[in-house]
Amino acid sequence: MKGHDPIPDHSTRELIKSRERRSLLMFGITLGLMIAGVVVSVFLAACFGRMNIPDAAVFQVILSRLGPYQASDLDPSWMVVVFDIRLSRICLSALVGLALAVAGAAFQGILRNPLADPFTIGVSTGAAFGASAAIFIGLGADQVFGLGLLPLAALGGALAALFTVVALARVEGRLRRDTMVLAGIVVSTFLSALISLLKALDEESVSSIVFWVMGSFQGRGWIHVAFALPYTLVGLALVLAYARELDLLSLGDTQAGQLGVDVNRVRMRILLGASLLTAAAVSVSGVIGFVGLVVPHLVRMTIGAEHRPLLILSGLLGMMALIWSDVIARVVLPGGEELPVGVVTALLGGPFFCMLLKGKKEAVSLD
Amino acid sequence: MIETASLHCGYGDHEVLRGISLEVRSGEMTGILGPNGSGKTTLLLALAGVIPVRSGTIRLAGRNIRGQRPRWIARHVASVPQRSDVSFPFKCLSLVLMGRYPYVDGWGRYSARDLDAAVDAMEETRTSHLAHRLIREVSGGEAQTVTIARALAQETEILLLDEATSNLDVARKIEVFDLFAEKNRAGATLLCVMHDLNLAALYCKRLVFLKEGRVALDGPTVEIFNDRNLSEIYGTQIRVSAHPVTGAPQAHFVPRGNCAPTDRASSESVSGGGKC
Known part of the structure; x- marks a missing residue:
C-alpha cells in the first residue's frame, strides 16, 4: 500500500509459500506416522487378553489370515481367539473411534462451538433411545434378525433427535448455535429419562439397555464391523466432501454465505453425515463419551483449525484412542471382569476435558 | 452495477427495509449513512444474498440475484463485516484464503493462483507478516485488516463495507480507505456503510442516507452534505x-x-x- 514496507515484497511471498510447503510436508509426515500408529496399535492390542498366547503367535495368526504367510504349528483355538474375538473387536473399536472423532469435529465446526459433540446436540442419546425402544418392544430378542434391526432403530433415533433439535433451534427461519446446544441438552436429558423409564418397565432387559447407555465392545464381532462399516463410510464421505465448507461455516452463517457457501444445504448434509457416523458407532457399541470431544480438540491444538487435515487426523487419533481404551477396559480389572469402555473414556477424558475447559476460560479472560 | 427496486427485507415480524430503490453504477464509491437501526447493515446483507428478499428485486451485474448460486454472487460481491468472531485457531493466511472459496474446484482445493491472490491481498493491506500467526493471537485491529484482505482476495467488482474500519486506529483507517479509493479508481464499485460522517464525506463522492428503512436522501456529497x-x-x-x-x-x-x-x-x- 505504501512504500515504507520494511521487507521487500518478493521475499515475503517466497517466505509464505515456503512455509505453506513446509506445513504440507509436516502434515504428510504426521499422516504417515498416525497411519503407522494405527497399524502398530492393532497388532499390539491383539496381544492383550484373558487367554495367554505368546506375542509372536498373535502376529503369526494375524499375518496368516491377512496374506499368503502360512503358519504351521499354531493352536487352532489361538486362531479363533486372536482373529475372531480379539481382532474383530479391535477393528470395531477403531471404526467407532474414527466415526465418533470425525463426527465430533464436524459438529464442533458447524456449531462453532469447540465444546460441542454428538452428545451435546442429543444425537448419541437419540441413537441409544432408538435402540432401547427397539429392545423394549421386543426387536432385540432374536439374535440374527434383532441384530439387523437394532442398529437401524438407533439410526432412526439419532436422526429423529437431530431433526427435533434442529426444529427447536430454528428461530425465525435461522438456526442459532447457542439455541441448538441448549435444545440438544433438553432433548438428550428427556431421552435419557425415557431410557430409564423403559429400563424400569422392562426389568428383564436391563443389562441390554445398560449396554447401550454405557457403551461396550463386549461380545462384539465381525458381523458388527460389517454392519457399521457402510454407514461409517457414507457418513465419512459426506463430511469429508464438505471439509472446506466446514472451515467457512465455522465463521458463522452470515460470513459463510457472503463467501459463497450454500449455507442451509451444506449444513444439513454435514449434519446428516455426522449423525450417520454417530448412529453407526452407537448402534454397535452404545454411547461412548468424550472421544468426539477430546480427540478433535487435541488435534486442533496441535495442527490448527483447518478441517481437511483436522478431520483426517482426528479420525486416526480417534481410532488409536478407542483401541487402547478398549484394551484398558478388557485388562484393568484383576478378576478378569470387563469394564464398559464408556467408563474408561469418561475416566480418561473427563479430567482431561476439565483441563481444556480451565485453560480455555483463562484464555478468554485475557482477551 | 447494483440496482434495487422497492426492496423489502426483514427479520421475523420486523420489516427493516421498506422499499429501497437504489442504483449504483460501476466504479462509484458510495457512502451509506443513517442513524442506528435505519437498515444499513440489512441492506448490505440483502445485496450479498445472505438474507432473503421479501419483495422487490436486487440486480447485480445485470442479473436478478434471486435464484443465483451463492458462489456466483460471491464472485461478484465481497463483504467486510463489522466484526468477525473466529472461534477456532485459524492461521491468518487460511482466513484470507477463504476469500477464494468461490473459485475452488470440486475437491475444495486452493490453486497456486488462489494462494497468489491471497498473498497479494495481504501485501496490499500490509498484513503479510501475520500470514502464519493465529487469528486469536493478533490484535482486534489486525484481525479486522485480515478480514479486509479476505474480501480483496475475492477479487470482486463490488465491495460492501460494513463499518469496515470502525475498530482501526486513525492512521490505519486512512491507510485502508486510501487503499479502497485506489481500488475504486481501478474500477471497483464500493458501498460503504459508515457512522463516521466525515470519513464518508472525505472519500465518497455520493452519499445515501437511510432513515427507518427508506432512502431519506441520495445525491452527490457536495450537494447534500x-x-x-x-x-x-x-x-x-x-x-x-x-x-x-x-x-x-x-x-x-x-x-x-x-x-x-x-x-x-x-x-x-x-x-x-x-x-x-
Whole structure:
C-alpha cells in the first residue's frame, strides 16, 4: 500500500509459500506416522487378553489370515481367539473411534462451538433411545434378525433427535448455535429419562439397555464391523466432501454465505453425515463419551483449525484412542471382569476435558 | 452495477427495509449513512444474498440475484463485516484464503493462483507478516485488516463495507480507505456503510442516507452534505465547513446548551463569531 514496507515484497511471498510447503510436508509426515500408529496399535492390542498366547503367535495368526504367510504349528483355538474375538473387536473399536472423532469435529465446526459433540446436540442419546425402544418392544430378542434391526432403530433415533433439535433451534427461519446446544441438552436429558423409564418397565432387559447407555465392545464381532462399516463410510464421505465448507461455516452463517457457501444445504448434509457416523458407532457399541470431544480438540491444538487435515487426523487419533481404551477396559480389572469402555473414556477424558475447559476460560479472560 | 427496486427485507415480524430503490453504477464509491437501526447493515446483507428478499428485486451485474448460486454472487460481491468472531485457531493466511472459496474446484482445493491472490491481498493491506500467526493471537485491529484482505482476495467488482474500519486506529483507517479509493479508481464499485460522517464525506463522492428503512436522501456529497440535511436526519444540531486541505465538507456537532468549556476568545475564533 505504501512504500515504507520494511521487507521487500518478493521475499515475503517466497517466505509464505515456503512455509505453506513446509506445513504440507509436516502434515504428510504426521499422516504417515498416525497411519503407522494405527497399524502398530492393532497388532499390539491383539496381544492383550484373558487367554495367554505368546506375542509372536498373535502376529503369526494375524499375518496368516491377512496374506499368503502360512503358519504351521499354531493352536487352532489361538486362531479363533486372536482373529475372531480379539481382532474383530479391535477393528470395531477403531471404526467407532474414527466415526465418533470425525463426527465430533464436524459438529464442533458447524456449531462453532469447540465444546460441542454428538452428545451435546442429543444425537448419541437419540441413537441409544432408538435402540432401547427397539429392545423394549421386543426387536432385540432374536439374535440374527434383532441384530439387523437394532442398529437401524438407533439410526432412526439419532436422526429423529437431530431433526427435533434442529426444529427447536430454528428461530425465525435461522438456526442459532447457542439455541441448538441448549435444545440438544433438553432433548438428550428427556431421552435419557425415557431410557430409564423403559429400563424400569422392562426389568428383564436391563443389562441390554445398560449396554447401550454405557457403551461396550463386549461380545462384539465381525458381523458388527460389517454392519457399521457402510454407514461409517457414507457418513465419512459426506463430511469429508464438505471439509472446506466446514472451515467457512465455522465463521458463522452470515460470513459463510457472503463467501459463497450454500449455507442451509451444506449444513444439513454435514449434519446428516455426522449423525450417520454417530448412529453407526452407537448402534454397535452404545454411547461412548468424550472421544468426539477430546480427540478433535487435541488435534486442533496441535495442527490448527483447518478441517481437511483436522478431520483426517482426528479420525486416526480417534481410532488409536478407542483401541487402547478398549484394551484398558478388557485388562484393568484383576478378576478378569470387563469394564464398559464408556467408563474408561469418561475416566480418561473427563479430567482431561476439565483441563481444556480451565485453560480455555483463562484464555478468554485475557482477551 | 447494483440496482434495487422497492426492496423489502426483514427479520421475523420486523420489516427493516421498506422499499429501497437504489442504483449504483460501476466504479462509484458510495457512502451509506443513517442513524442506528435505519437498515444499513440489512441492506448490505440483502445485496450479498445472505438474507432473503421479501419483495422487490436486487440486480447485480445485470442479473436478478434471486435464484443465483451463492458462489456466483460471491464472485461478484465481497463483504467486510463489522466484526468477525473466529472461534477456532485459524492461521491468518487460511482466513484470507477463504476469500477464494468461490473459485475452488470440486475437491475444495486452493490453486497456486488462489494462494497468489491471497498473498497479494495481504501485501496490499500490509498484513503479510501475520500470514502464519493465529487469528486469536493478533490484535482486534489486525484481525479486522485480515478480514479486509479476505474480501480483496475475492477479487470482486463490488465491495460492501460494513463499518469496515470502525475498530482501526486513525492512521490505519486512512491507510485502508486510501487503499479502497485506489481500488475504486481501478474500477471497483464500493458501498460503504459508515457512522463516521466525515470519513464518508472525505472519500465518497455520493452519499445515501437511510432513515427507518427508506432512502431519506441520495445525491452527490457536495450537494447534500449540509447543515440542514444532516441536522434533520440525525436529529441533532450539525454544522458543516470545508476540509482545510481537500475542501470536502466536514460535519461538526454542536453540543446542546453551552459551548465547550474553553475560554471565550478561542471559542469565538473557532465558531467564526457565531451565535454559540
